[in-house]
Amino acid sequence: MDDVFTLAGRRLGSRLLIGSSGYPNRQVMLDAIEASGAEVVTVSIRRISLEGYAESMVDLLGGRWTVLPNTAGCQTAKEAVLTARLAREALDIDWVKLEVIGDRETLHPDSEELLRATAELVGDGFQVLPYCGDDPVVCRKLADAGAAAVMPLGAPIGSGLGVSNPRAIERICARSPVPVILDAGIGTASDAALAMELGCAAVLLNTAVAKAEDPVRMAAAMKHGVEAGRLARSAGRIPILTHAEPSSPQLGLVGS
Amino acid sequence: MDDVFTLAGRRLGSRLLIGSSGYPNRQVMLDAIEASGAEVVTVSIRRISLEGYAESMVDLLGGRWTVLPNTAGCQTAKEAVLTARLAREALDIDWVKLEVIGDRETLHPDSEELLRATAELVGDGFQVLPYCGDDPVVCRKLADAGAAAVMPLGAPIGSGLGVSNPRAIERICARSPVPVILDAGIGTASDAALAMELGCAAVLLNTAVAKAEDPVRMAAAMKHGVEAGRLARSAGRIPILTHAEPSSPQLGLVGS
Amino acid sequence: MDDVFTLAGRRLGSRLLIGSSGYPNRQVMLDAIEASGAEVVTVSIRRISLEGYAESMVDLLGGRWTVLPNTAGCQTAKEAVLTARLAREALDIDWVKLEVIGDRETLHPDSEELLRATAELVGDGFQVLPYCGDDPVVCRKLADAGAAAVMPLGAPIGSGLGVSNPRAIERICARSPVPVILDAGIGTASDAALAMELGCAAVLLNTAVAKAEDPVRMAAAMKHGVEAGRLARSAGRIPILTHAEPSSPQLGLVGS
Amino acid sequence: MDDVFTLAGRRLGSRLLIGSSGYPNRQVMLDAIEASGAEVVTVSIRRISLEGYAESMVDLLGGRWTVLPNTAGCQTAKEAVLTARLAREALDIDWVKLEVIGDRETLHPDSEELLRATAELVGDGFQVLPYCGDDPVVCRKLADAGAAAVMPLGAPIGSGLGVSNPRAIERICARSPVPVILDAGIGTASDAALAMELGCAAVLLNTAVAKAEDPVRMAAAMKHGVEAGRLARSAGRIPILTHAEPSSPQLGLVGS
Structure with a gap:
């Protein structure tokens, strides 16, 4: 199937995006990313770690995969915008997975801050991919604000619950002017298949692979x-x- | 993954078994079976059609795939046993997917007749693969009677409902001494993935592919x-x- | 609502039947049964305990409620039939909840033995209420054999899973010539409500009340x-x- | 059970709140509200209709029930605030169910506008009950802004889908400092029971009763x-x- 997927101007052959956190070690991470077939790999940006963690990750991954910095752990628009800018300066990458978390327990996105940060970063020339709730109004506003895609959650980050509200995701997909990427909650392969069947353009996941007993096999x-x-x-x-x-023809049964 | 699956003494590379009924035409059927990667193809046996339909299907499919005759539409053990024997004589095939339907509306298996027919055909030297309900006691009795596998339904034939009672299938898989093949009910690819995740050794389906808008693509x-x-x-x-x-490291957040 | 329910010739005002096992003590049991509004209470029959446990339970309950003996724990038709006859002799009660368990781990009914025992007890003049799987063919055969009702499970006994396969129960209810009583699996009140919405004539439960933190309140x-x-x-x-x-009228909005 | 529920300073004996729209006629509406046992009845406020529809509804209902005006159909904070103020002036009622809809197709709340309107109306002395998505961050912010309760949806208004994401509702209930009222989506009685089991303090519904074949019976x-x-x-x-x-004692089985 000739099924190229264009995301933020990038032509991608795979509809699976994968994260780089939480693997047992770097070799398993590299093998799992390879096995996943993903072309885009997210890397968490931390200010104090930019010269350490993130730069070394980009060095490690950048030659082979497209790195997508993410603002994981940010709790305000200001913090997320600052993080995205630092990433752009240090890594020379102008797209970002935008996370603005509303509380530390559920890690649920804060829609207000997310909308604010999206608008600001779009104005700043970024390609913005916001991680959001499964709220059709927030998704529409993010698209209106210029987001390159919307990334509603299937379930809380790391929960492995899958797609908790399939109809909500389906409604969002049916109406979105930009690609919908299911992000967070995936636990196993049938969850990923379901997300795509609901109309998502792609799936982003991390924990389900990184923390599986056999990350490489789960990536496959x-x-x-x-x-x-x-x-x-x-x-x-x-x-x-x-x-x-009946799937079988009903005529000529033995004995009939 | 070196993951050969042995079913009734046959070594199979694919864990998908596919039916041959209800396709728009024979070319689409052949293309879909090809795309599915299945090595085993079920063919419905009808007494009056043996020299016509079934034999011609075996001629068409037999060179490329392993044909598994099925007794679709039979309503008594006697009828099913007779059908299986006719198939063996005419086609020289000694295994059979055993269907004994308890009513014409739900097409639900009749456990009593199924157990009777299984015992008789096993005694007769057949490799028997019975289509049954998602009942752990019936599954155990079928295995005790010598069935080569048990094939519980996910949902009514042709319904596309998927796996209506995942926990029942999981319980059967956890305890079965013979391979469990999910048969009937599959509607889409995530259903098939889920069946395997529950512990099934394989999946058998027909309508979900044959009646999809694009059977070849659905087979893939x-x-x-x-x-x-x-x-x-x-x-x-x-x-x-x-x-x-959290999937991302929580230290060193920008602004923290 | 004038909604009298006739079960095995008995006119009942309540569609909840309740079990008498597993309560913290007899006073809590009596209070819970009272709070449930049930008119029928099941009591497990044990041969060696007939003069002890069962008779004392009937003494305790019989003046106030209609006792329904059950053959809990029986594993063959023979055992269940014998148990039912002993109960009738000792207690002078001619109806029975018929349990024939197919294995000790899932406590799933054994359909073959159940059908055999039902036929025999019906022939013997009993009003038989068989506990069965959610299998439409078994349910129809039980009704054909003269069962006064069929009692398909919602989920394994004591599991609290609720109605694991609502569509199966709905299909059974839609076609049954005798009352369908959902038996086993109920965990909480919404499960009981759902069972009735699916078309069940009544619900039988025990563990969900007996083992709740507050059995009397759960009974209510x-x-x-x-x-x-x-x-x-x-x-x-x-x-x-x-x-x-929209539930509200759409005309005359403020500002429109 | 002594289980009084305090909502916005009002002590209520019933945890069911009911809407007044869409009934076949006013007599059925009155009978259904009566049968529901609700003490609070929502009435939609329309500017042009205040002297007509809303006032006459308040005349009709006000003597017997506590009227809760709602801003159904409003699409901006400004519109909703204006509507609430008009209602207070005309009807002398200082609480309001706050609806600010983000789009006309899904009728999903607009969180940003809702938060804005809540803050303004709280500052204005209103008791505000906002209808919101099942988003834990929005719920917490609404409570922080002074809402007297939060009213997350179970599913889209009028859909009858029930509680589409039970875990989301459960998480909100577990953490909310104010009462959580499940609002919208309820289709049948088991849905309402489930909402309460998840930890909701109350349920608000309208269409499920008003549009049932027998509204009075469904209210009961x-x-x-x-x-x-x-x-x-x-x-x-x-x-x-x-x-x-097993719910029954396992000793002394007949035949053992």
Whole structure:
């Protein structure tokens, strides 16, 4: 299937984006990212770590994959905007996965701060990919503000609950003028497939692979899951019936 | 992954089994089966059609795929046993997907007749793969009677409802001494992935591919879905949490 | 609502049946049964305990409630039939909740043995209420064999999972010629309400009340849950929409 | 159970709040409200209709029930604040269910506008009950802004989908400093019971009753459903097990 996906002006062959945090070690991380088939890898930006962690990650990953800096852990628009700018200066990368967390327990996005930061960073020339709730109004406003995509959560970060509210995601996909990327909550491959079947353009995940017993194998599972869901979505599934429908011809039964 | 699957003494490279009924035409059927990667294809046996339909299907498919005759539409053990024997004589095939339907509306298996027919056909030297309900006691009895696998339904045939009772399937898989093949109900690729994640050894489907808008593409989706679920199962998924868990390191936040 | 329920020839005002096992003590049991509003109370029959446990339970409960003996723990038709006969002799009660368990781990009914025992006890003049799987063919055969009701499980006994396969229960209710009583699996009041909304004539439960932190209060909750579901079922619920529908008039908005 | 519920300083005996829109006629509305046991009835405020519709509704309902004006259909904070003020002037009622809709298709709340309007109306001396998404950060901010309760949706208004994301509601309830009232989406009585079991302090609904085939009966169902869920929540339900647990004593089986 000729199915190129354009995200923030980048043509991508894979609809799976993957994070770089929490793997047992760097070799497993590299092997898992490789197995996932992802072309985009997110890297968390920390101010004090820019010259250490983030730069070394970009060195490690940048030759082979497209790095997408993320503002994980930021709690205000100001903090997130500052983080994104530092990342751009240090890494010369002009796109960003924008996270602005509203509380430390649920790690749920703060929509107000997110909208503010999105507008500011778009004005600043960034390609902004905001991580948001599964709220259709927030998604529309983010798109109106110039976001290159919207990234609603399936469930809380790291929870592995999958897509807790499939109808909400489906409604967002049906109406979004920009690509919808399911971000957070994925636990296993069928979750990723479902997200794609609901109409998502792509899936971003991290913990489900990094913390699996076998991250490399789970990365391969996710690759197949995203591909499965993408193909199924475009293949036009059968309707759901509440009764049975014979698949076999009903004539000429033995004994009839 | 070196993941050969042995079913009734046959070594199979694919864990997807596919049916041959209900496609728009034979070319689409052949293309879809090809795209699915399946090695085993079920063909419905009808007494009056043996010299026509079934034999011609076996001629068409037999060179490329392993044909699994099925007794679709039979309503008694006697009828099913007779059908299986006719198939063996005419086609020289000694395995059978055993269907004994308890009513024409839900197409739900009749457990009593199924157990009777299984015992009789096993005694007769058949490799028997019975299509059954998601009932752990019936599954155990079928295995005790010598079935080569058990094939519980996910949902009514042709319904596309997916796996209606995942916990029941999971319980069956956890205790079965023979391979468990999810049969019936699959609607889309994430359903197939889920079935594998629950512990099924394989998935058998027909309508979800044959009646999709694009059967060939849906067949490819199912191939990926089964592979995704198989890999995810063996990769050891993360636990499901009710709260969030940060994927990114929490130290050194900008502004902290 | 004038909504009398006839079960095995008995006119009942309550559609909740309750078990008598596993309460913290007898006073809590009596208070909980009272709070539940149930008119029928099941009592487990044990051969060696008939003169002790069961008779004393019947003495305790019989003046106030209708006792329904059950053959809990039986694993063969023979054992269950014998138990039912002993109960009738000792207690002079001619109806029975028929349990024939297929394995000790899932406590799932054994359909073959259950059908055999049902036929035999019906022939013997019993009013038989068999506890069965959520299998429409088994339910129909039980009714054909003369069962006064069918009692499919919602989920494994004591699991508190609720109704694991609502569509299966709904299909059974839609076609059953005898009352359908949801038996086993109920965990909380909304489960009981749902069972009734699916079309069940009544609900039987035990553990959810007996093992709740406050059994008496949970019994009251179940009473309301069953009543809620019964009323909702007969009130004709609104259709499920995938989009929103304003409840308020859309004309004359302030500012429009 | 002595279970008085205090909402915005009002002591209420019922945890069901009901809307007054969309009934077949006024008599059915009055009978349904009566049957629901609700003490609080919402009435939509329209500027042009204040002297007509709303005032006549308040005349009709005010003697018997506590009227809660709502700003249904408003799309900006400004519009909603204006509507609330007009209602207070005309009706002399100082509390308001605050609706600010973000789009006309999903009728999903606009969180930014809602927060703005809440702050302004709280400053103005109103008791504000905002209708919001199932977003824990928005709920916390609304409480911080002085809302008397938060009213997250279960599903889109009028959809009858029930509680689409039970875990989100549960998380909100577990952390909210103010009462959580499930508002919108309820379709049937088990939905209302579930909302209460998740920890909601109350349920507000309208369409599920007004558009049921028999609104008066459905109102009674909802009354029982809310009561069932409230009791079940406080009774301490049994844990959910994935395996079975016998409810009956396992000793002395007949035949053992």
